[in-house]
Amino acid sequence: MADVAVLGMGNMGAAVARALLADGRSVLVWNRTATRCEPLANEGAEVAPTPTSAILGAPVVIASVLDYRALKNAMADQLDLTERTVINLTWGTTDEARELAELVSTRGGRYVEGGVLCRPEAIGHPEGDILYSGPTGSIEEVRSLLASLGPIHYVGSDLAQANALALALGSIFYASVLSFLEAVAYADRLGISADVMAPLVRIPLGLAGSTIDASVDQIERQDFIGSEASNAVHSAALASVAQAFTAADIEHRLTDAVSSYFDSAAQLGLSHLEVGALLRIMSRTAAEFNAT
Ligand SMILES: NC(=O)c1ccc[n+]([C@@H]2O[C@H](COP(=O)([O-])OP(=O)(O)OC[C@H]3O[C@@H](n4cnc5c(N)ncnc54)[C@H](OP(=O)(O)O)[C@@H]3O)[C@@H](O)[C@H]2O)c1
Known part of the structure; x- marks a missing residue:
């Protein structure tokens, strides 16, 4: 058994796996497109050929795929999840989070919802902000693993809380960045370059x-x-x-x-x-x- 399995080796999932490896954990990784696991394998991760083998290969499963549909597909096999904790870092709606939590719970597993509010490069660092919600017992079980990813912002036992807050705070992020881009377009049209504006x-x-x-x-x-x-x-x-x-x-x-x-x-x-x-x-x- 590995310490932890990570589903999804996209930018975020790979950063998560890397941070866990850096903290000395044994990590099992899975990705739909297997070639994306190769860099992590070279860094010491074990590669699982299927999501089911990844889930069965570790007591804690961290998921970071594109969306809930992809995650539900990856978890389609009716596995017994007793003694397993699924930490979901995939973005989706609160209804989707609740549905997934229900699915995990009916199979006997524990579910922790995570809302990632940082860039992949921040994972494993003090700026690696992630919101978590779920029963306090479930969070405590995985606290030391979560600490490998960055600060633990526990926002409550209602599992959808981390999801809802991440969506709300994410909207501030998107508006801010796009507002900056409108400003850059305007300044550029007036011959002022982005690097003049950026420090201001x-x-x-x-x-x-x-x-x-x-x-x-x-x-x-x-x-x-x-x-x-x-x-x-x-x-x-x-x-x-x-x-x-x-x-x-x-x-x-x-x-x-x-x-x-x-x-x-x-x-x-x-x-x-x-x-x-x-x-x-x-x-x-x-x-x-x-x-x-
Ligand atoms: N990147 C960020 O800055 C950031 C920040 C906060 C939250 N997030 C969230 O983190 C999650 C992952 O984002 P990312 O940046 O890692 O995206 P990404 O680099 O595009 O990777 C997407 C991942 O999802 C997998 N995937 C897509 N469709 C799938 C399907 N139908 N079945 C199975 N796997 C599928 C991809 O597998 P393949 O390689 O096979 O395509 C890949 O592993 C998203 O929910 C995103 O909103 C990302």
Whole structure:
């Protein structure tokens, strides 16, 4: 028996297997396309020919494949998972996470849900942030293994919690990076290169951080009156951004989407409030949206 099996030798799965090997674990790896296991075999991993042999070959199975459909296929054999823990690092919806947890549990196994919030290169390092949820007993059983991957952010026993939080926080990641790319396109059109702008990016990110902190405080107090910047001010500033991006003839769908929120804020009488008040717009149900 190996210490741990890793299903999926893509960028993330390979990084996970590598970090475990680096910590002295015996690692069994499987990948649909077998050639992708070769680098890990050269680094000391054992290769399993099938997902079933990988699952049966270790008490702990870490899965990192493209999506839940791929993982369900890999786990299609009706195996007895008694005394086994499946740690799922594959991204998917919370319903998919619950379904998979149910599948593992009906076969007698323990299930830990993981939400990866880092790049593969960070795995095994202090920036290797992964959220975990599941019964505390199951987490404790595998705590030392998880520590090989990076900080353990345990977010609760409701197994879908890590998944839901990773999706929520992941949305911040995607919007931030695409917003940066819109800005690069604009600056580039004006002859300013990305390497001039890149070191300055920490300024708006820091500003976003402090505005988020202030919004959290305002949301807790449900009081959005402040003395920093009103939505009217944000809206006017953003209109200048959109105008400049339009004049430069670049794609700026994200900026337009953000502008549309401020337009809604004006329609709903939220212009005098600070930006956290826009949460009222995001929180509307479809029925409430249609009624406004
Ligand atoms: N990369 C990141 O920065 C990052 C960050 C956070 C979370 N994640 C999550 O980590 C998971 C893996 O991502 P990755 O970056 O490692 O992706 P990747 O490099 O594209 O690798 C995808 C993996 O999924 C396997 N796969 C795809 N379809 C399959 C199928 N139908 N049956 C069996 N295996 C299948 C691939 O096998 P083949 O080699 O045979 O195609 C490969 O092992 C994803 O859920 C991703 O959202 C990734």
